[in-house]
Amino acid sequence: MKRTLILHDLSQNDAELFLPRDPVKYSSFAASPPVRHCTGCFGCWVKTPGRCVINDRGADFAALMARHDEVVFWSRLVFGGLSPDVKAVLDRSIGFVLPFFRALNAETHHVKRYDMTPDFQYIFYGDMTRQEKETAQKLAAANALNLGAERCAVSFFPSVRESAAALRAPI
Amino acid sequence: MKIVIVSGSPKGQGSASEKIAAALQSRLAPAADCAALHAAKHNREEIMAALAGCGALILVFPLYVDGIPSHLLRLLDETRSAIADAAPGLTVYCVVNNGFFEARQNALALELTRNFCDSSGLKWGQGLGVGAGGMIHAARVGHGPMKNLGKALDALAENILRGQTGEDRFAEPNFPKFLYNMIAHMSWRSQARKHGLKAGELRRGL
Numbered sequence: 059m060k061r062t063l064i065l066h067d068l069s070q071n072d073a074e075l076f077l078p079r080d081p082v083k084y085s086s087f088a089a090s091p092p093v094r095h096c097t098g099c100f101g102c103w104v105k106t107p108g109r110c111v112i113n114d115r116g117a118d119f120a121a122l123m124a125r126h127d128e129v130v131f132w133s134r135l136v137f138g139g140l141s142p143d144v145k146a147v148l149d150r151s152i153g154f155v156l157p158f159f160r161a162l163n164a165e166t167h168h169v170k171r172y173d174m175t176p177d178f179q180y181i182f183y184g185d186m187t188r189q190e191k192e193t194a195q196k197l198a199a200a201n202a203l204n205l206g207a208e209r210c211a212v213s214f215f216p217s218v219r220e221s222a223a224a225l226r227a228p229i
Numbered sequence: 230m231k232i233v234i235v236s237g238s239p240k241g242q243g244s245a246s247e248k249i250a251a252a253l254q255s256r257l258a259p260a261a262d263c264a265a266l267h268a269a270k271h272n273r274e275e276i277m278a279a280l281a282g283c284g285a286l287i288l289v290f291p292l293y294v295d296g297i298p299s300h301l302l303r304l305l306d307e308t309r310s311a312i313a314d315a316a317p318g319l320t321v322y323c324v325v326n327n328g329f330f331e332a333r334q335n336a337l338a339l340e341l342t343r344n345f346c347d348s349s350g351l352k353w354g355q356g357l358g359v360g361a362g363g364m365i366h367a368a369r370v371g372h373g374p375m376k377n378l379g380k381a382l383d384a385l386a387e388n389i390l391r392g393q394t395g396e397d398r399f400a401e402p403n404f405p406k407f408l409y410n411m412i413a414h415m416s417w418r419s420q421a422r423k424h425g426l427k428a429g430e431l432r433r434g435l
């Protein structure tokens with residue numbers, strides 16, 4: 059059975075209303091209130107491989123990704139990318155891949171740490187311009203390439219309420 | 230003209246961003262009143278006070294997961310229109326450096342920053358992507374492998390001082406990519422050894 063990990067920046071109220079309740083298929087990770095931000099030390103690569111050295115719940119996310127078939131990034135769209143809270147978790151999770159380089163499409167990317175890589179799904183909500191949506195499409199594809207995900211889907215919604223429907227659609 | 234450089238590297242010291250910011254400041258300072266601040270050290274009030282009446286803001290930051298580091302992103306998200314209010318007519322320039330050799334991988338972070346300008350009513354000036362940030366301390370900016378970077382910063386500084394806009398530019402070291410990659414791999418292994426990890430432990434899963 060497919061297991062999905064949902065990283066989201068919903069308010070507590072919205073999370074209660076809109077997160078799926080099936081604990082066998084879905085786990086969720088609240089990006090708000092924010093975890094501490096990455097300090098750029100690379101400890102997750104050379105000191106405690108696979109895990110951020112900052113000791114708060116943000117350190118858990120990279121290993122959780124490796125245990126799911128799909129990761130959903132459910133985020134307010136900010137300038138065509140993830141919101142600061144969701145980005146803080148992702149920045150802390152680069153231990154999901156190895157520091158080593160490999161060439162993909164004539165570009166440098168990272169070697170995978172785990173054999174299996176989850177599919178990515180980006181669900182963006184909020185006010186947005188056409189340009190921001192365009193940036194988000196490119197960003198999701200770049201993230202998937204860099205973190206080794208083979209499949210990646212992106213969708214946009216005006217509000218959290220409307221975006222909740224995207225979780226039920228198969229990617 | 231008053232110019233503010235905000236560095237967005239969360240590293241305490243020795244960041245590539247800091248070195249780029251200093252090189253840019255030395256090119257601007259003779260002609261302008263140029264202050265350098267850090268998004269991770271200075272608080273919102275200090276940064277907003279520095280920006281009051283300022284003509285150009287230069288954001289200098291590392292590429293994080295193809296985007297803007299979260300602490301800088303938070304600052305930009307929370308200050309949007311306040312910046313335009315504090316400094317009407319401000320032009321934003323941006324220098325992003327990354328760990329991979331290819332400078333073009335910074336294009337998306339420049340695009341995100343341009344979108345920030347659009348949504349905040351600020352004028353976008355120009356972006357510069359700098360590849361192989363891990364090499365920045367190999368030479369003085371403008372010399373040896375950092376020659377291209379020196380030229381790109383000269384041109385950017387000129388545009389900033391004239392208040393001009395320009396196409397995004399990209400600079401890579403005057404150095405072979407395969408050697409850069411090889412040195413990077415050796416460096417990851419040696420750092421892991423220093424932390425007491427044995428060969429192979431660096432690759433383990435959790």
Ligand SMILES: Cc1cc2nc3c(=O)[nH]c(=O)nc-3n(C[C@H](O)[C@H](O)[C@H](O)COP(=O)(O)O)c2cc1C
Pocket residue numbers: 096098099100149150152204238239240243244245246247290291292293294295296326327328329330334361362363
């Ligand atoms: C959390 C994190 C994410 C990163 N993501 C990328 C990336 O997507 N692409 C890339 O080329 N380098 C990436 N890097 C490498 C940095 O951009 C590179 O080390 C840069 O030179 C650091 O600049 P600084 O010294 O100014 O902080 C990442 C580094 C960290 C710590």
